[in-house]
Amino acid sequence: MVMSYLFSLILVMDIIVSGWSFGVDGLSMNYYIMNCPFAEGIIKNTVNMALQSDPTLAAGLVRMHFHDCFVEGCDGSVLIDSTKGNTAEKDSPANLSLRGYEIIDKAKEEIEKQCPGVVSCADIVAMAARDAVFFAGGPVYDIPKGRKDGRRSKIEDTMKLPSPTLNSSELIRMFGQRGFTAQEMVALSGAHTLGVARCSSFKHRLSNFDTTNNVDPTLDTQFAKTLSKTCSRGDNAEQTFDSTRNSFDNDYYYALQRKNGVLFSDQTLFASGITRGIVYGYAMNQAMFFLDFQQAMVKMSMLDVKEGSKGEVRDNCRQIN
Template sequence: MVIMAKLVTLILLLEAMVASSFPGRLSMDYYVMSCAFVEPVVRNIVNQALEDDPNLAAGLIRMHFHDCFIQGCDGSILIDSTKDNTAEKDSPGNLSLRGYEVIDKIKEELEAQCPGVVSCADIIALAARDAVFFAEGPYYDIPKGRRDGSRSKIEDTINLPFPTFNASELIRVFGQRGFTPREIVALSGAHTLGVARCASFKNRISGGQAIDPTLVDSEFAESLSRTCSAGDNAEQAFDATKNVFDNLYFDALTRNNGLLTSDQTLYTHPQTKNFVEAYAFNQAMFFFDFQQAMVRMGLLDVKQGSNGQVRVNCRKVN
């Protein structure tokens, strides 16, 4: 009887350990001994910054995606170009990223509290998570312990998905990173926040006419033309509530009002359409799937041990 009880306790303990540790020695309590206040520090600075400018929530979430998709989640998006190297952040697909100053501020505070301990890659992941919550989205716990990379090259950003991609292309490129069509739809739901510039959707219209077969709503096509009449940098929101994390993005897709080709296409493909409909109907389901997919995205090719470093200044390799 006693042996049995001990066995059960052991199994439960092992299960708990497995549940809290992730590939690459990431864990939920990674900084508990070395920098116990990392999460409140990040949260406070993110909250302050977003109170001043709520648009930055979108920027921080997108930054995490662009970091993880190129060279893994290693903070490489933050590295500044030098005279010998043009970094990821200066590629056309990254020029409209925003929120770098928020990350700098967090890093400065953490370096003051626990020097050389918290990686820039973890800071981006935590800031993105807190930005989702600030915008009224779901809150989720994320494993920590990512190390920073030292490579950041403009040419690597060719691997970012293009806004002109159709669903089959999205399924292929995300599939190469191990994501399912369901996860692609959930992650695209990040477009419930923020804006795109005309440059990102002008492929859909020509001379005021829709030339993208997924652009079937003529009034919406007109609104895209109107935005573009103000130039390539003119912005349009993805949905009616650009600073609120909700399911209106999916509602827009079901009404054929998706902003990018890569958005609207999700409502045309048999492997993604049902999820668009489900999330438009059920926000709780979207929130649940989004958290899970974000945790998985945050584990992409994470560096461990001597494969990485903890940068002292997120903009420079040590």
């Protein structure tokens, strides 16, 4: 019996050690448990304090994570400042409206005081997005840690980001090239339950839409008037994606059913027979949306991650070491 107990104890310890992943390469849920155990708590507290002051930053953190991962993988490249010899990703037109950089900087500064040179900026971005979803009322999920920071950030790489003018088939193809199914693409689009879009991203739907229609026919007539009123204030005027700007829920999908999708790339998910059923499903069942969203977010957080010597841990998230 004693031998059996010892064998079981050894087996359990072996599982725990395997989960901790002490090696420098490879991601694991408990990557920092030995060399920076307070990292996750610092990030969570920093995000919580920021969102208490400005709840709209939740959308910014989630969007930053997506824009980071879809370009060169989840490597913190979106954080790098441009230099005299290089225009970085963050100065691309697609990224000029990104928000939340100061939250990442603050978390990094606090972590460096505890364990310098250990926690990557890429991991901070991924964890901050996860925590933002939670504090906005969304699903609880965890992600593996151990990403290294990339050494490349170029404006031309942001061409890989999906445009707000893409239709459902184009979105399916673009996300498919990154390994996502149509269902995962629609689930990730549900992040638009948070935040706003600027008029410049949807004004093309309101006049001279195509050779047949002046206004996008997939738009509800009254909602088109709402969008036109928003745009009367200029290209930077903001329109919420749904009625619960700072709450993570499934209201976004209800909006699509009412033909109240703000971006063409939003409404196309309901206009297309390929994805309409998924929209219906998420509108009817928030728990299903939450489950699929968290799984898709974990998958996205693993896109082309740099491990070991393929990356670095930046001292300053805004510049390469």
